[in-house]
Amino acid sequence: MRYTHAIVLCIALGTGGIIYPYTILNTNFLRPYDSIVRPRYHVGCGLQVAVYGETGLSSAQGHFYRGGTSNILQIDAQTQDALAMLDGFPVDSAIGQKRIQVDATDDGIRGHFNLCGDLDFRFGGALSARYSFTPHFMISAYLPFYSARLHNVAWRDITQSITAQDIRVRTYLTQDIFSIVRQLGCLDLCGWNRTGLGDMALLAEWFGDYQQPNRQMLDNVRLNGRGGLILPTGRKSDPDRLFAFAFGHDGATGILFGGGIDVLMARILQVGVDVELLHLFGNTRERRIKVAFEQTEQLLLAKTSVYRDWGLTQRFNVYAQFYRFYRGLSLLAGYQFYKHGRDRIAFKTCAFSQEIANTSPSLNEVIIHQVQLTASFDPWYDPCLNHKVRPYVELYARLPFRAKNAVTAPMVGIVFALDF
Structure with a gap:
């Protein structure tokens, strides 16, 4: 078959509000309270302040919601369906009239875009701060900020020019898709730049060291636990921009719980396990929804007030490190499993079907596997030296290798901390 291809490339350099149904939960962007990233606290110090910075080594890789890699704009579907975009609306509405004008059946190619x-x-x-008001209890605050860019956005029309239906679809829909979706749904299909805050974490933390003087190889066991709030300080969604993800949890407040165990052996080898759970309270915002089963995520014209019931977020870390083996230098290798459960949405309007809306692939569970490699330097780690200020620096690389319903990138970062 011969296809007549129209390739439209738009590169947006302006800033704007961001979100689709996707949030930072669908990415491996920095979470500063993650136990495998945050700096080690010096026992006996009262205050620790730290600054974090990281960047992606390459453009993000998309991961299809059913598994497998894809472009980041194809994680919900291999093609975007402009014909299905017009389905599910009253015939007397502007969108319904456009569907009547086009008058074509969807054969899987007609009206589709790559x-x-x-x-x-x-x-x-x-930025983070941890204050210890007793030897083993502390309170901490973490405030992240992010910058991301969506660019080189290309819509490639794969509609043929063979039948009368093909010609109508190209004439009345696909050849002017940008102005049509802007007119019918106030939706911008180009790229964006954005910088903004993430969600703040306020935590209460505890740790306890249990030395093992009578064990030949085992030197110390450290237990730790934490709990607190995730506050909605991050930039919230703008549902009118293409694949714009939230820098937080789209206005939701959460409760976080975590804990772990670290074991030091032979004074040099440390291994640990850490578990963290995040529960987000449901919240209501203006969001785009599916109103027909075949609609695709990047071409949704319907927008209404939607309640989102968030799934449980789980994070598991396992690591081993050569601990302060040379003048405060440590080397760590860790594995992280991250999972966010399936979300559900609901709305009060009777104009659309909640059953159809909940078939959105963006609501499916998110899974990310990644490896972290870290080199840290703690030059004044010896408590007997009695330094008033103790610096700590950490370099790390976070390497994702498998995921679902997510966009990930290999990241490198640095953490610098001072304990007083």
């Missing part, structure tokens, strides 16, 4: 683009995680950073 969509691709590049997403850059340009910068992720954070």
Whole structure:
């Protein structure tokens, strides 16, 4: 078969609000309270302040919601369906009249676009402070901030020019898709730049060291636990921009719990396990929804007030490190499993079907596997030296290798901390 291809490339350099149904939960962007990233606290110090910075080594890789890699704009579907975009609306509405004008059946090619683009995680950073009011209890605050860019967005029309239906679809719909979706749904299909805050974490933390003087190889066991709030300080969604993800949890407040165990052996080898759970309270915002089963995520014209019931987020870390083996230098290798459960949505209007809306692929579970490699330097780690200020620096690389319903990138970062 011969296809007549129309390739439209738009590169948006302006800033704007961001979100689709996707949030930072669908990415491996920095989470500064992650136990495998945050700096080690010096026992006996009262205050620790730290600054984080990281960047992506390449443009982000998309991971299809059923598994497998894709372009970041294809994680919900291989093609975007402009004909299905017009389905599910009253015939007397502007969208319904456009569907009547086009008057064509969807054969899997007619009205479809191959969509691709590049997403850059340009910068992720954070400021944190931890204050110890007893030897083993502390309170901490973490405030992240992010910068990302969606660019090189290309919509490639794969509609043929053979039948009368093909010609109508190209004439009345696909050849002017940008102005049509802007007119019918106030939706911008180009790229964007954005910088903004993420969600703040306020935590209460505890740790306890249990030395093992009578064990030949085992030197110390450290237990730790934490709990607190995730506050919605991050930039919230703008549902009118293409694949714009939230820098937080789209206005939701959460409760976080975590804990772990670290074991030091032979004074040099440390291994640990850490578990963290995040529960987000449901919240209501203006969001785009599916109103027909075949609609695709990047061409949704219907927007209404939607309640989102968030799934449980789980994170598991396992690591081993050569601990302060040479003048405060440590080397760590860790594995992280991250999972966010399936979300559900609901709305009060009777104009649309909640059953159809909940078939959106963006609501499916998110899974990310990644490896972290870290080199840290703690030059004044010896408590007997009695330094008033103790610096700590950490360099790390975070390497994702498998995921679902996510966009990930290999990240490199630095953490610098001072304990007083």
